[in-house]
Amino acid sequence: MDLAFSHASNQRVLRQRNVLVVVAGALAGITALLLALGVSRDREIVLQPVLRSPVTVSSAGVSREYLEMITRDVVVLTLDRSPQNLEYWMNAVLEITSPRTQGKIKGDLLKIVNEQRGSSISQFFTIESMNIDPKNLRSEVTGELHTIVGNKVISRERRTFRYDWEYEGLSLRLVGFGMVRTGKEQDK
Secondary structure, eight states: OHHHHHHHHHHHHHHHHHHHHHHHHHHHHHHHHHHHHHHHSOOEEEEOOOSSSOEEEETTBOOHHHHHHHHHHHHHHHHOBOGGGHHHHHHHHHHTBOTTTHHHHHHHHHHHHHHHTTSOEEEEEEEEEEEEETTTTEEEEEEEEEEEETTEEEEEEEEEEEEEEEEETTEEEEEEEEEOOOHHHHHO
């Protein structure tokens, strides 16, 4: 009788083990399937409409409208400055800059801050046109760059500025910007 009881007990434990292996395998398969779906599926965030239409950010890439809005705001941030807002200006530009290029950009911004600190030179930019390339994550903005000393406008020059971006996850970051130089500007 002990042998029959022992055999029945072993069979019950064996069935429990087999059921547990099947359940664990099914759960592992479901987890792997959900993980594969989660990684390969495009993520999307709907932003509040601030302009003519709602804007979405997707892991599939940057939309033209979103890149245009960001470029417009970044142009104002990077090209409008005065001695009174230099620290804010530099910190705000660094906040939107990619971590991999922050050191280089900070060095360039510090040169501008040191040159302009204590002076009465201000500048602002008026946008005339914008070329947006969401595929290559590049924006070019053309307009007039106004330079003011005290309260007198000393120059008004037509300039084009290029902004290069990187898009990782759902984050758009600035990797570089500067004035586009034409042939006659490079000769000066």
